[in-house]
Amino acid sequence: MATISLTVNGKAVTATVEDRTLLVQYLRENLGLTGTHVGCDTSQCGACVILVDGRAVKACTMLAAQADGSTVTTIEGLATGDQLHPVQAAFREHHGLQCGFCTPGMIMAAVDMINRRGGALDEQTIRHELEGNICRCTGYHNIVKAIQAASAEMAGMRQAAE
């Protein structure tokens, strides 16, 4: 058994888990954060993407023990109270989802790419950055539109803050 301490969506948590526990299992089963989805068992679909120490990773391809000491953000940690994160708001506005299964991973991947690249992103960059996220429903067009809109809005917010 491994004893792990980490910060999840701003809250400090400590737990004892089996060494083989995947981070996604710990989040869903121990913490009840079921917004992080599992869409495959081959590390390919990206439904489980979360931020660990600010970087997008596949929570199904990391042991909970490896995340000991880290800061984790899941889809549940993005909104501020009732106010959606700009990427969440853009997915709603631009119909960036149908069944919604891939959406948490898509949104976390979008937050990561916008943080990492900064500025308003073009379509080609977004499509390339989404190579690790698979959607069975939408055909991606509205996901790309939503991320484009959110990246422009967040770039504007950053400029206004400076």
Next chain:
Amino acid sequence: MYQTTYHRPSTVQEAASLLASAEDVKLLAGGQTLIPTMKQRLAAPANLIDLGRIAELKGITVSGGTVTIGAGTTHAEVHTSADVKAAIPALAKLAGGIGDPHVRHLGTIGGSVANNDPAADYPSAVLGLGATVVTTKREIPADDFFAGMFTTALEEDEIIVRFVFPVPRKAAYAKFANPASRYAMTGVFVAVTGDGVRVAVTGAGSDGVFRWMDAEAALASDLSPSALDGLSLDPSGMLSDIHGDAAYRANLVKVMAKRALAALG
């Protein structure tokens, strides 16, 4: 996934002694190959040694005509390193074409090269640039390191510490990615060094990465894509699967080699 016991050493020495003393043990680096394999129960080590927190395994330094990259350096770190981009831009580009952003945030050069997947990208750069693989026991020249599909010269209790890449005059990598997995259906790394031209091919050979010697000889006198016109590869040494048969891959090697040469500039 079967039960396993997780260990997290903080130095290479500690990792090496754990590796030597424990039974049924595997090193865990970025986990982007090993964890999926364990989830499928294709691997079930009783012990895992996590190299992820060992500072000595990380980082990139450039000096005296070489670029040294720690085995625990992630694909994203190599891709975005200003030093790598300046010294060996083809290597930075290769790292940025591995998998997807999430895989690149965790996956490491050491894990990729140790695994020696026949469709992995990094082995072609290590062989193409004639790098040296520095382990806890010795220094292994790239030409002696790769020993066939998923096989290397590494001993069971040996850990890759870093890679030393000589800076080439110029180099380029051209990859034909499998559209589903992003792994290389064929990737060709061409390097022009003080000692001549090296051409390393991944994704195509049934024994994993290999040097295309005929191409190297032809390019010695004429460094242009057309120098390869008269050459062909024997399909009997090529991988064959639902994505492309051996004859297709033999031709693809030539096509990608020409693209790499055109990109040399």
